[in-house]
Amino acid sequence: MRFLHTADWHIGKRLNGFDLLEEQEHAFRQIRQIAQAEKVDAVVLAGDVYDRALANEESVATVDHMIQTLNLTDHLPLLVISGNHDSPVRLGTGAPWFSATQYYLHTQLAQALDEPVVLGDTQFFLLPFWQPFAAREYFQDDSLADVPKGMAAIVQAMQAQFAPDKKHVLVAHFFAAGSSQTDSETTSTVGGLDAVPVDLLTPFDYVALGHLHSHHALNEERIKYSGSPVKFSTSEASDEKGVWIVDTTAATVTWRAITPLHDLQVVTASFADLTQPDFLPVSAQNDFLAIQLTDTQVIPNVMQILRQQYPHILSISRAHGRDRADDTPTWQSQRKLDPLTLATDFYTDMKDDAPTKRQQQWLAQTWQEMEDAQ
Amino acid sequence: MRFLHTADWHIGKRLNGFDLLEEQEHAFRQIRQIAQAEKVDAVVLAGDVYDRALANEESVATVDHMIQTLNLTDHLPLLVISGNHDSPVRLGTGAPWFSATQYYLHTQLAQALDEPVVLGDTQFFLLPFWQPFAAREYFQDDSLADVPKGMAAIVQAMQAQFAPDKKHVLVAHFFAAGSSQTDSETTSTVGGLDAVPVDLLTPFDYVALGHLHSHHALNEERIKYSGSPVKFSTSEASDEKGVWIVDTTAATVTWRAITPLHDLQVVTASFADLTQPDFLPVSAQNDFLAIQLTDTQVIPNVMQILRQQYPHILSISRAHGRDRADDTPTWQSQRKLDPLTLATDFYTDMKDDAPTKRQQQWLAQTWQEMEDAQ
Structure with a gap:
């Protein structure tokens, strides 16, 4: 058999x-x-x-x-x-x-x-x-x-x-x-x-x-x-x-x-390198990519920009963390922040982009409903 | 064949x-x-x-x-x-x-x-x-x-x-x-x-x-x-x-x-008759019943009371309509009523009972959302 x-x-x-x-x-x-x-x-x-x-x-x-x-x-x-x-x-x-x-x-x-x-x-x-x-x-x-x-x-x-x-x-x-x-x-x-x-x-x-x-x-x-x-x-x-x-x-x-049709890769690179047209072979640009950016500064609209070149980006994270403005609160002081500010900060950290007006409304509304339900 | x-x-x-x-x-x-x-x-x-x-x-x-x-x-x-x-x-x-x-x-x-x-x-x-x-x-x-x-x-x-x-x-x-x-x-x-x-x-x-x-x-x-x-x-x-x-x-x-296990019947009768223990044979009390009440006066909790005797009531309606207080608006004057009053009246007509506090809240909230969406 x-x-x-x-x-x-x-x-x-x-x-x-x-x-x-x-x-x-x-x-x-x-x-x-x-x-x-x-x-x-x-x-x-x-x-x-x-x-x-x-x-x-x-x-x-x-x-x-x-x-x-x-x-x-x-x-x-x-x-x-x-x-x-x-x-x-x-x-x-x-x-x-x-x-x-x-x-x-x-x-x-x-x-x-x-x-x-x-x-x-x-x-x-x-x-x-x-x-x-x-x-x-x-x-x-x-x-x-x-x-x-x-x-x-x-x-x-x-x-x-x-x-x-x-x-x-x-x-x-x-x-x-x-x-x-x-x-x-x-x-x-x-x-x-x-x-x-x-x-x-x-x-x-x-x-x-x-x-x-x-x-x-x-x-x-x-x-x-x-x-x-x-x-x-x-x-x-x-x-x-x-x-x-x-x-x-x-x-x-x-x-x-x-053999996969589109491979799944983790790519660790800088934004500058990634935006070079030939950084990845054309055949790999359609792969499912988990990108680890080596940059530490804030890059506005990073997902939108990179998706133009790499349509199947699964996620973007930071290999070495991200710079924070001097007034960024430490976790100690964050404990005193209100939940909406905390949620907005968290979203911005994770997505490398601020939540939209509509998303902020949803956050506020959900929080309100949770408070009402107590 | x-x-x-x-x-x-x-x-x-x-x-x-x-x-x-x-x-x-x-x-x-x-x-x-x-x-x-x-x-x-x-x-x-x-x-x-x-x-x-x-x-x-x-x-x-x-x-x-x-x-x-x-x-x-x-x-x-x-x-x-x-x-x-x-x-x-x-x-x-x-x-x-x-x-x-x-x-x-x-x-x-x-x-x-x-x-x-x-x-x-x-x-x-x-x-x-x-x-x-x-x-x-x-x-x-x-x-x-x-x-x-x-x-x-x-x-x-x-x-x-x-x-x-x-x-x-x-x-x-x-x-x-x-x-x-x-x-x-x-x-x-x-x-x-x-x-x-x-x-x-x-x-x-x-x-x-x-x-x-x-x-x-x-x-x-x-x-x-x-x-x-x-x-x-x-x-x-x-x-x-x-x-x-x-x-x-x-x-x-x-x-x-x-032959059905529980038949489906339309029953036209008064509340007084329906609440007689032997109005329907015991075998039919579990039937699916669409009840048409011949009474015209308001009967509080009519569904709850009748369901104790007839667990499978599908609906209760009025064979001859329902009495209204003298100040009940006519359809003409109802056109000028606000939507929440109209909805509450409609609910009361249909269910023979007023909506609960919670249901009234839902009505108000839904109406607000519809207005907001316009």
């Missing part, structure tokens, strides 16, 4: 206001090409198909098209689970029909345990994102208080079903301990308490994980995050994106890179 | 704040029983499966369960189209897989024309709700300016595909001319311009329509609305709900009624 391992497509995701659909479709086309070139027997998608439980129509149409292309056009078996960003109900609509064409979509814990999928020499356990209460309910065991205890019971139940003549692969979506974290995933689900200890996962020949967006998040030979196919955060700027090609027969795991 | 014709399930619909899911599930169980008792070969659902394009998760889970029960548990072929309330994209997810179990779900105009469905002795044309631009695009004909012109072209294209040895059934969701209208359907799509002339539909052996919620909406032998399985409006209070059993071989069309 030779399969492609991907995860965290997050269709519908926006990055600082920019639509990523074109990026995601570009990455999808490469995933499809890699699957064909590598002659895989199946594609594994380890959760977070959508970016949100309630995806918009365009996202639904895009996912429908991608899944149909792989499964109905290319006749590739698909093994898919829901992640913490997916709605199990919405993603799962139609699932009872899908297995007829070897598209296995599991959105409920019970399916992971009751319906292992055998393809070729391999038995797949498709474990969607789950919460401890679901494990307590399934096992009728109130002692499964947290994720590690629940996962221990789940793995034990899976092992009891291991077909002895098959390889065993787990597809799952959670935070495995020992991983480092990138900031495009919400922090609420990666704290220590929710982590799955990696050593629980050793019974499997391979564990195809989703949740963390960097494929370097875990350094284990047979327990891997594929990461997302597209960069979703400046913390992923230096990440290479791609998919794993897993061969359970030859026991090999190979990385295949995906 | 013997099939059950239903339509306008509107799963997710609320009636004056009341959830109708229990009613709809009760009706669904009867539809299932009728299908079994009548030994039908298929079930036709002529659009408006959902009440809104963006249904909530509970509605999605309910529809999934209903469809799976009929098609996967009872092994009944299903013929379903999207109505004007459905999102073609969302409802259509998974459709390419469904036909493997004879669940035919058409959400695009092209499918109605390119993919007629043959079951037994009958050829079905499943025409989802469509708009003239879709007809112009499909036929590449800019002269199809409106619904009648578009429909003429659609019927002609269907006739060209008529299998001569089969009966021909159209399943569609639109306003057919000659129908009367109930007010639970939006008026925007039932105006004269958008009507389909009934005589266009004569080539078919049967036309299974959805859109209007009364099965009396059209009095044609072989062109019928099934109406909704549940009463969705006080204008449907005296309607009997049910489904049609259509036999294309015997050329018969038979009505089968559905």
